[in-house]
Amino acid sequence: MTSINELLDNVRGRVITPDDSDYDTARAVWNGMIDRRPAAVVLAEDAADVSAAVNFARDNGLALAVRGGGHSAPGYGTVDDGVVVDLSPMRSVEVDAEARTARVGGGATLADLNEATHAHGLATPGGIVSTTGVGGLTLGGGIGYLTRGFGLSIDNLRSVEVVTADGQVRRASESENPDLFWALRGGSGNFGVVTTFELDLHPVDQVVVGLFFYELEHAGDLLRFFRTWITDADERYGGFPAFQMAPPLPFLPEERHGDMFCVAVVHWSGPIEEGEAAMQPFRDLAPRVGEMVSPMPYPWLNSAFDDLFPRGVRSYWKGNYVTELTDEAIEAHLAHGPKAPNPSSTMHLYPINGAASRVGATDTAFSYRHATFSTVIVSAWPDASQDAANIAWVRDYAAALTPHSEAGGYVNFMSDDDQGRITDTYGSNYERLKKVKRAYDPGNLFSHNQNIAP
Known part of the structure; x- marks a missing residue:
């Protein structure tokens, strides 16, 4: 060497x-x-x-x-x-408020992006935890709070600067290297190192946030309500149902901190004055042990779960796409979700309908445009002695949902033992992705990922 x-x-x-x-x-x-x-x-x-x-x-x-x-x-x-x-030194974010675009360095986090865009009352769809890198999130698709209203992160991507396996610095967009641009939108890190992203922005400033904690006996009611309601809910709604061990939040009774609940995390990005009424369906659903409804800056919402996933925490994930949340799937959720082993173990059921579903299945590498939800089951814990129990909870839960889910899942929610699912994850787009891989990375230099082999 x-x-x-x-x-x-x-x-x-x-x-x-x-x-x-x-x-x-x-x-x-x-x-x-x-x-x-x-x-x-x-x-x-x-x-x-x-x-x-x-x-x-x-x-x-x-x-x-x-x-x-x-x-x-x-x-x-x-x-x-x-x-x-x-790429962490490359964290610049340049906002053109008039054009409603941002040029984002490849090492920027969602927090970096949100801070810069929020100063102009603008935002773009991102993930759920603000310490996440814009690059990895976007290249995998980019599911987050604003997905129903504005699509995935890749649906808001105008162009990239990317270093390919031959060391060349290229620009990719709909008009320049369009095959590479297509593959980068959902194909994850298989095709190069993206050093700059150009993203569309949207007028999102304050959002009304609703956090609703229900007793576990109402978990089935919440999931059955959500599967019906979300199909034609106003696209200014975002959020998800979850299982969550109660953190020490001020709106929850102190004696219930640490108890397991089913939770609705909801936001309304329409007019603030309509926010209270927008939350009424979740108040009518069932009695709440505690709730918080308040206008919040969008960056606050995008960082609300940060403390549950600190740097250095041990973690393991699984995910599946779901088109129809069947009664049998709900029974599997009820059997496994309440057994989450610690406060940073959870299931989130992210809706990916609305704007994201109006993009064609072959328009980008992200093929599951027909799916209604993207499920993630994640466990995070501090101590190596807890590895086996936490991993087993995730695997057992995911296995119970598999018969009621699509064959593929969101590439950003895959673990190292999910490599065998790569063809299912990309479905009918997989062969085209292999062709692009052969063109830009025939030696498979970029293989340390959910790998698309050339």
Whole structure:
């Protein structure tokens, strides 16, 4: 292998190796279960640094990992004995309020994006936890609170700057390298390192947030109500039902903190004065143990779950798409959801109908436009001694839902043991994705992901 000095000579940013005092910090990702030791971590400052790192890894036959926010549940943002391209120095967000667009660096988090856009009363669909990287979220599709109203993150993507496996810096859009642009919209990190995203923005400033905690005896009522209501609900509604062990929230009785509840997390992005009335269906549904309804800045909503998933927490995920939430599926939820082992273990049932469903199944790589929901079952815990119990809860819950779900699931919710589901995840788009992969990454340099093999 060529000396690491070659890499040091060709990048502006720092190159951190096992000899550096901050190596352990540099190699860490969000999931505390992941403990890998790369040969080098490149803190890329621009596309040229990314290109140099890509060339170095390719020419020396080294594994390559790309890290934006570092939230990949399987830990794909780091790799043993290879090169990590860490995009965290590239966190700039430039907002053109008049054009309602944002240019976002490949290492920016949702918090970075929300802070910049909210100053102009604007937002774009993003995820649920604000420490998530914009890059990984978007390349996988981008499901979040605003999906029903404005589509997935990829439906709001105008163009990208991307470094491909040959080290070239390319621009991709509907008119430039359109095949690559199509694949990047849902194909995850298989086709290159995106260093800049250009995103459409929408007028979303304050939203009315409703948090409703119900006794578990009403969980079936909540799920049956939600499956019917969401099919034609106003698209300014977002949110999801969940199972949640009660955090110490001020609107919940203190003696109930730590108890398990079924929860509706709802928001209304229409006129604020209509927010109270918009929440009435969730008040009529069943008695609440506690509730909070209040106007909030959109960035607050997008960070409401951050504290449940701190950096370094151990975690494991599974997910499926659901077209029809059947009675049998609801029974499976009722059997497994209340058994969540700790406060950061939960099931969220994200609606992906509305605006997202009006994009064609082959218009982007994200093929499940007909699905109504994307289920995620996630467990997060602090202690390695709890690994087996937490992983078993997720696997058992997911297995119970499998007969009542689509064959594929959201690529961002997949674990390392889900590689065998890749063809189901992309469905009829898989063969086209393989063709694009062969064109831009025939050697499969970008393989540390839910991999589409060339």
